[in-house]
Amino acid sequence: MKQGTTYEVAEVAKLLGIHRNTVRRWLKEGLGAIDDRRPLLIHGSALKAFLAKRRESRRHTCRPGEFYCFRCRVPRAPWGATADVSFRNEKVARLAxxxxxxxxxxHRTVRRADLPALGALIDLHTLAPERMNGCSDPNANRAFEEV
Ligand SMILES: [Zn+2]
Structure with a gap:
């Protein structure tokens, strides 16, 4: 890909080994053509910038069961494949x-409706409000529940 060159949609597709429709979708998603005239021409530098931005945003998109780690600066799996769930309201839950x-x-905020699917990927521990404020020994609570 040469930065100083312009490409037609078909040329971009061939260059990157992708379908022309993908390039057309990119044009709708913000890949800028040099003007509105047909055939559309895409500047090499615009294409390069678009691809870089796209890679960046994909890197920051967590897959289900992943959290964005601000220290690693990438999505990471939770330690022990477990997360604590606290309920914000009837629709939203917060995972830690x-x-x-x-x-x-x-931390990650998710829809409560998505929790069952997430629970298949990672262990979700629900924190009951009274357990968070009250007893400092979780085993005592657990023993109580099992009676
Ligand atoms: Zn990390």
Whole structure:
């Protein structure tokens, strides 16, 4: 890809080994053509910038079961594949976990409707409000529950 060159959609597709429709979708998503005339021409530097931005945003997008670690600056799996769940309201839950890589606390807000799917990927521990404020020994509470 030459930065000083302009490319047609078909040329970009061929260059990157992707479908023309993908390039057309990129044009809608913000890849700038040099003007509105047909055929659309895309400047090499615009293409390069678009691809870099796209890579960056993809890197920061957490897959289900991942959290964004601010220290690692990438999405990370939670340590022990577990996360604590606290409920914000009837629709939103907040997950807390530790980065599997560096141990930094990570947080993520999810829809409660997504919790069952998430629970298939990681262990979700629900924190009951009274348990968070009250008893400092979780085992005491657990023993109580099992009676
Ligand atoms: Zn980390």
């Amino acid at each position: 976990a530790l980065c599997a890589s560096c141990g930094t606390p990570m």
